[in-house]
Amino acid sequence: MKELVIISGKGGSGKTSVAASFAVLAQPAVIADCDVDAADLHLLMSPRINERHEFHSGHEAVIRQEDCIGCGACLAHCRFEAVVRMPTTFGSNSVCKDCEFCVRSCPVRVNEMIRAMRESSGYQGDEAAFYIDPVACEGCGVCVQFCPVQAIDFPECLCGEWMVSDTRCGPMVHARLGIAAENSGKLVCTVRREARRIAEERNHELIIVDGPPGIGCPVIASITGSDLVLAVTEPTPSGEHDLKRVVQLARHFGIPMAVCINKWDINEDMSARIETFCNEQSIPLAGKIRYDQALTRSQIQGQAVVEAEKHGAAADLRNLWAAISATLLQFSNHAA
Ligand code: SF4
Ligand code: SF4
CATH class of the missing domain: 3.30.70 (Alpha-Beta Plaits)
Incomplete structure (x- = not known):
């Protein structure tokens, strides 16, 4: 079983759109939304909740x-x-x-x-x-x-809840952290543990994790012990800056990594800089996704773009998935 974690140094770089498209293309896989502070993968996956569990953590006087x-x-x-x-x-x-x-x-x-x-x-x-x-x-x-x-x-303290659901693409584990509640790292661990348990039970070979943004505790809880991290970035100064922080983090934990540049064509010079950085750091650039309003349209319809379109960003995402699944396959072959 392999666990792919999709993260981004900053929020809003398209990580969840990538995760949703991968969930469609990779079936059967277990989907885990570990962005528990601001979960939104459910908006694209429309889960039917089968189990709800309270999440308790810490104490309150x-x-x-x-x-x-x-x-x-x-x-x-x-x-x-x-x-x-x-x-x-x-x-x-x-x-x-x-x-x-x-x-x-x-x-x-x-x-x-x-x-x-x-x-x-x-x-x-x-x-x-x-x-x-x-x-x-x-x-x-x-x-x-x-x-x-x-x-x-x-x-x-009752800090939130986590759910096990069915979606059109497979089982999904997701969570909701309470307002001002802490210990999102512990909730992330709970979501990952349950996703792994379901994958073992149902013989699914892949877990796709939509990770949190940033480099803090919930991100560390999302990536430790995973098989591959895909960092989704965008060609902006903050995208470049935060990608460098994410690279350091993945290196620190010794986790293989690949990069994808989302909306690469909105700033081609900056995209070229990020590509150069990846080359210098020997990090594979797994793909580039063009800016495409089809992505927004499919989000409004509660779909992954690869379900609604064949061309444009949908084609880029299919190519990206082909590159990532080939990398995961290589890992499986090495392990065998
Ligand atoms: S009220 Fe103050 S001292 Fe008491 S548990 Fe809370 S933080 Fe600690
Ligand atoms: S008895 Fe004193 S220490 Fe205890 S709750 Fe009341 S004020 Fe606080």
Whole structure:
């Protein structure tokens, strides 16, 4: 079984369009969408979801108000400013919410007058309740250790979900990370693990992974241990710059790599520069895809361009797939 991972140094370079066309041309293969932060392969693959699984990762501190004695130890020890102190008068008839903005901002420091006004507005003292901002909480657990009355719960976080689906091109594993949720690298590993399990179960020889953009944790989680990385770039300064970073990353992990230039004809000089770079680095240029509005039209129809067209970018993608599948075949022959 071989695992091909399609990545790009930057977002928007056409990686998902390439992955969708490969999924059509390579049947049968297992498709894995590992761009879990901004998954969009499902828009072209129209998956019918068979299984949904919750994705739990990390922990989140939650104060049980009924047990909290208001000592403030959690506030003092949290390095992420995730503990919020709220006056207990909040929500009562008092106009003053004790935010102290006036005390901090008054240009002539008439703090005594401010305090008198605050009391006359119905403020009842400086008793406060403590809450934890779930977005700011890093789940380090320090507050849990320091709370003298064990009033802080520390449950696992529900960070998203992952799904197993059927598509017209074969099985697909995909995921959705929750808003502001972290640990996308762990979710990527889950998607890859499931894709591998399905490929073994159904005797599929290929897994096509639509990887995340960039060079961060989710990309590392997508490419480690794979058989071939295809970097999709475009002829722009940022495309060239980010391709160089992706090359370093793949080299670091010792993963064979090929490059494809998408929309190569929008800047032929820059495309030639990228080609020269690939030659200097001994990285095979597996193909070039021309700019073609047919790609956008097929996206709007929820299709891969190779399903809708024969010529133009669709022909380039077929040639690209021929080059990539030949490379994968070589690897299989060497392994045998
Ligand atoms: S778990 Fe860590 S980050 Fe979260 S509130 Fe407690 S100390 Fe702050
Ligand atoms: S450390 Fe515990 S008791 Fe003290 S304010 Fe925080 S949650 Fe309440």
